[in-house]
Amino acid sequence: MSTPAAEHGPADGIAARARGLTKAYGSGETTVLALDSVDVDIARGRFTAVMGPSGSGKSTLMHCLAGLDTVSAGQVWLGDTEITGLKDRELTRLRRDRVGFMFQSFNLIPTLNALENITLPMDIAGKKPDQEWLDRVIDTLGLRERLKHRPAQLSGGQQQRVACARALASRPELIFADEPTGNLDSRAGLEVLGFLREAVDGLGQTVVMVTHDPGAAAHSDLVLFLADGRIVDEMPRPTAEAVLERMKRFDVIRAQSDPERD
Amino acid sequence: MLKATLRSFLAHKGRLVLSALAVLLSVAFVAGSLIFSDTVSRTFDRLFASTSADVTVLPKEDLETSVPTGAVQTLPASVAERLTGVEGVQAAHPDVEAGNVTVTDEDDEPVKPVGGAPTLAVDWYPDERSVVELTSGRAPRGDGEAVLDADTAEARGVQIGDTLSVQAQPGTFRVEVVGIATFTTTNPGAALVFLEPRVAAERLLGSAAKATSVSVEAAPGVSDAELKRRVAAAVGAGDYEVKTSDEMARSAAEELGSFLDVIKYVMLGFAGIAVLVGVFLIVNTFSMLIAQRTRELGLLRAIGADRRQVRRSVLTEAVLLGLVGSTLGLAAGVGLAFGLIRLMGAFGMNLRTTEMVIGWATPVTAYVVGVGVTFVAAYLPARRAAGVSPMAALADAEIAGVGRPLRARAVAGSVVGALGLAALAGCVAATETSSAASLLGLGVVLTLIATVIAGPLLVRPVIRVLGAAFPAVFGSVGRMSQRNALRNPRRTGATAAALMVGLALVGGMSVASASMSRSVDQQIDKTLGADFVIQNAHFIPFPAEVTERVRGTEGVGLVVRQRFAPVAVRLPDGKRIETTAAGYDDRVDDVARVTYEEGDTAAALADGHIAMDAGFAEEHRVRVGSTVPVEFPGGKSAELTVAALTDMEGGEGFGMTGGLFLGIAAVEEHVPQGQDSALYVNAAEGTGPDELRRRLEAALEAYPQVQVRDQADYKELVHDQIAVLLYLVYALLGLAIIIAVLGVVNTLALSVVERTREIGLLRAIGLARRQLRRMIRLESVVIAVFGAVLGLALGLVWGLCVQQVLALEGMTALAIPWGTVVAVVVGSAVVGIAAALLPALRASRMNVLAAIAHE
Structure with a gap:
């Protein structure tokens, strides 16, 4: 980890933290451990990437940290709030007010225009957006000309930029991006990664991105490597080559330990 | 495959x-x-x-009327004797059956069937064809005894030994129940009172020499057709109906x-x-x-x-x-x-x-x-x-809501709609009831089809307006629900169409019936001048004793009788028209306001005179002074002089083509078995209406078949008759709504499935379950109200046209029941909420992760 893990509760500079986070699917002999007692701290104001092969549990980790999924054991904090044990209503409010999301595809509500999509979490909460901040986000992402467009009138890259703006608009404590470049061509992908970088560096946001693209991971400050439900490694100041090298080793280990698996 | x-x-x-x-x-x-x-x-x-x-021999069927006159057609009982000797006749028996009786028990409560079927008084003649058999007591013997059917006895709590009053046309008489007879066949619902045959003829028909039909049984080996031929020859085929x-x-x-x-x-x-x-x-x-x-x-x-x-x-x-x-x-x-x-x-x-x-x-x-x-x-x-x-297999799944252009619909909708509106316009312009009605029918069908076709085109403009307040009131949840309803106009249109059909029907019928009620009210206000009207709720005539009692009641100043006669008039233009004529006592001007184009009441009611509607007269080239041959039942006829022409709205309604009326003496003369249908009563000088009403009701206690009504009661009676029509429509509406709700549920449920990912996304970024449910409810409400608005708009147009057709029949008033309209719109919103219950629940229960992961 980049930061030394404190023994109890979140310390300053930590946006989210998990202790002994375990997620199991099924029961008895068919139990599959998606997350196996994971301890993780997400540093505030940093861009963290979570990498790992398919089935490593990286999406599950993100879902648990974001309050989208329940945990089987362990604790998760978002800032000072322990979110494990919260009821659906509280979790919903927490996601609405304190977390931003970007998904791989289908990020926008097709019936709403770009601006309405961007302010949707605040509209749902019945809050007025901070106009100055909103303008800054919109200008940073270059969406000023597209605000009245419906998603169907936007390109894939533009759609992801709107999603990014929505995630940033309410100034959340943490932004989760799940394969945000997965459906984009490389140029649009690079653009989105640049914006996420800019969100951290220029706007002081905290971003956690799940990806399996070493090139995407290279834009982050820190890469966490997940395999078989555990954090097996981390890499500060990553480069695409280094991440690729690291990923190749998983394939080797995997091929050796479990030749049956795909 | x-x-x-x-x-x-x-x-x-x-x-x-x-x-x-x-x-x-x-x-x-x-x-x-x-x-x-x-x-x-x-x-x-x-x-x-x-x-x-x-084979049955019946009186000659002639003039039939939808307005009951209280008369029973008879034939001489001697026909049976004449037939007994005819070859091939095993037996001939005169039957008596009177449907114009009222039976009451000792407490003056009616002894009648549970349903609306008539009470029949018949002669007791048990044979293998009887519908009943005696199950307790004995057969009636002589005057003052009767047998009652078991179903009615049970329903009305009548036992052997009880005394009943039978009000028949010749007069009321009392009988003791001496036996109970049970139906051996299906009971068609009538109440049956059996009297000894001779008593039946005397008491019900006024003479032992009369019968209502003669039953003839064939001798062995004689076919019914053969028997019919012989019987017809014996009785004279022209004078009687002979039927196998x-x-x-x-x-x-x-x-x-x-x-x-x-x-x-x-x-x-x-x-x-x-x-x-x-x-x-x-x-x-x-x-x-x-x-x-x-x-x-x-x-x-x-x-x-x-x-x-x-x-x-x-x-x-x-x-x-x-x-x-x-x-x-x-x-x-x-x-x-x-x-x-x-x-x-x-x-x-x-x-x-x-x-x-x-x-x-x-x-x-x-x-x-x-x-x-x-x-x-x-x-x-x-x-x-x-x-x-x-x-399509390779490309990303089509985003729901991408609609194909609706151009074809626009064209087809406008063409059919224009035709429909033209038909309705024609209906409004028409002057003949029959052509107006058929244009109305055509217009209704065409405009309905046009609205169904063009429904999707109306979705955008109408829902924009309907849901305009949603974003302001419900924020983004409201905005999304409004836009979801707009998303696939075809789907929204078809879903709402289901509701529209039912509500258009209700809208049209409500306007029509409200207009009818108001017209009738106006007519009653305009024409009815009597303090009270005494009559049966179903306009069935009553025995003469009622009239006598009313006349004998203290405080009654004037009684004008109304009596109907089925007639056929031969008019100068060569047409023979069967209709019903009304007979009145002289002082009809004191109880009703009749407007005359020519002549007056005195002339109209004088002996040998008749009055009719001016429009009818003109149509058939009748003038004041024309002499028209008028046929009455039983082959009677009279030459009557047209002495007055009336100019009255609605004078021709309800089987009264031509609005014929004449002096009641002529009706009594030509339809001797008739009974009074209504009595118009005015209080005497110095008697208050409440007091008179009390006295009249007391005097008529033994006659539960008639009621005393003032103008307000009379209006209500007519409203009730019109309301029956509405109940049927409401029942139809009920069914239409049930299916329409199924349709809305169906559309929403499938939409929810279709929008799984969208719902997952909304939940992920913080839409609460409650808000999600509200979003779906609002969408449902918008669809339902859209259907209601469209349906009511269409229904109101239909209603206006129906009213125009009714106006040709003299019902000129127009009433739009705004209360019903508002209730239907509010009701449809409730229907929308109800329809959204399950789909909303299902959407809110959806697993957020599964929804996001959905591919």
Whole structure:
């Protein structure tokens, strides 16, 4: 980890933290451990990437940290709030007010225009957006000309930029991006990664991105490597080559330990 | 391919449940009405065939009228004697049957059937054709004794030894119940009082020498037809009707048939509504299933299925749905018929459910309707499915809500709509009731079709307005629900259309009935001047004693009698018109305001005179002073001089073509067996209306068949008659709403499935379950209110046109029941909320992660 893990509760500079986070699917002999007692701290104001092969549990980790999924054991904090044990209503409010999301595809509500999509979490909460901040986000992402467009009138890259703006608009404590470049061509992908970088560096946001693209991971400050439900490694100041090298080793280990698996 | 179709059908069975339910309802009503009417007509065919004599001689049927006069047609009882000697006649017996009686018990309570069937007083003549057999007590002997049927005795708590009053046309008499007779056949619902034959003729017809018919039995070896020929020859075919038992059964069945037809048409009306509304539901279901399966269908095309195979696959699914729905519907129809038969029991008509008749036509019709409807409804979606390109399998699934252009609809909708409006305009402009009515019918059908076709085009503008306040009131939840409703106008249009059909009907009928009520009110205000009207709620005439009692009541100043006579007038233009003439006492001006174009009341009511409506007179080239031959029942006729022409709105309504009226003395002379139909009463100087009413009610206590009504009561009586029509419409509406709700539920449920990812996303970024439910509810409300607004708009237009047609019949007032309109709009919003309950719950229960991960 980049930061030394404190023994109890979140310390300053930590946006989210998990202790002994375990997620199991099924029961008895068919139990599959998606997350196996994971301890993780997400540093505030940093861009963290979570990498790992398919089935490593990286999406599950993100879902648990974001309050989208329940945990089987362990604790998760978002800032000072322990979110494990919260009821659906509280979790919903927490996601609405304190977390931003970007998904791989289908990020926008097709019936709403770009601006309405961007302010949707605040509209749902019945809050007025901070106009100055909103303008800054919109200008940073270059969406000023597209605000009245419906998603169907936007390109894939533009759609992801709107999603990014929505995630940033309410100034959340943490932004989760799940394969945000997965459906984009490389140029649009690079653009989105640049914006996420800019969100951290220029706007002081905290971003956690799940990806399996070493090139995407290279834009982050820190890469966490997940395999078989555990954090097996981390890499500060990553480069695409280094991440690729690291990923190749998983394939080797995997091929050796479990030749049956795909 | 068939295997793939079957798999797909089974895989989507949940989504087809509501469509199957719609098919089920339509088929159930079709099958139920067929089974019911088959059962009833079979039962009655048997009853009439077994109870009619080989040959029956009846008085000559002549003038018939829909307005009851209280007279019974008779023939001389001696006809029976004359026939006894005729060759081939085994026996001839005069029958007495009077339907114009009222029977009361010692407390002056009516002893009548539970339902609306008549009370019949008949002669006691037990033979193998009798519908009853004596089950306790003994047969009536001589004057003052009677036997009552067991069903009525039980229903009214009458026992042997009780005394009953029988009010017959010649006079009221008292009888002791000496026996109880039980129906051996189906009880058609009438109450029967049996008297000794001679007593029956004297007391009911006024003379032992009269009979109402003569039953003739054939000697062995003589056929009914042969017997009829001989009997006719013996009695003189021109003077009497002679009918074989088959002919009797047929005419009885025809009479009953008109009553059964009402039930049958009501049921078929329900079936029609169910089919019509069901079609929208099925079209929507298949369209949505196909939209959701675009990739799957693309894959089928990509791996080599041709268009025809894809289309056939969808249609096969539809046929399977139709088969399942029809089979269940057939079963439900049997249940429905069973229920109806039981219901008839509650009205005194005891049919046996074990003798339910299911003819071959019933299942055939059921399957033709069920499968046919689903096939037709699925045809367009199936064609669309066949049009899916193989590329669809590769491309990203089409985003729901991408609509194809509605140009074709716009064109078809405007053409049909223009035709419909032209027909309605023609109806408004028409001056003849019959042509106006047919233009109205055409206009209604065409405008309905046009609205259904153009519905999707109206979705955007109307819902923009309806949902305009939503974003302001409900924030982004409101905005999304409004836009969701706008998303696929075709789907929203079809869903709302189901509701629209029902509400258009209600709108139109409400305007029509409110206008009718108001017109009648105005007419009553304008024409009725009497303090009180005494009459039967069903306008059935009453015995002369009522009139005598009213005349004898203290404080009564003036009594004007009204009496009806069936007549046929031969007019100068050569037409012979059968209608009903009214007879009045002289001082009719004191109880009614009649406006004359020519002449006055005194001239109209004078001996040998008659008055008629001015318009009618003009049409048939009658002038004041014209002499018209008028035929009365029983071959009587008179030459009457037209002495006055009236100018009255509504003077011609209800079987009173021509608005003929004359002095009551002429009616008494030409229809000697008639009874008074109404008494118009004015209080004497110095007597208050409340006081007079109390006295009249006391005087008429023994005559429960008549009531004392002032103008307000009289209006209410007429309103109640009109309301019966409305109840039927409301029942139809009820069914239409049930199916429309199914349609909304169906659309929302499928939309929720379609929008799984969107809902997941909304939940992920923080939309609470409650907000999600509200979003779906609001969408549902918008759709429902859209349907209601469209339906009511259409219904109001129809109503206005109906009112124009009614105006030709003299009902000129226009009333729009705004209360009903508002109630329907509010009600439809409630319907929308109710319809959204399950889909909203389902959406809110959706697993956020599964929704996001959905691929």
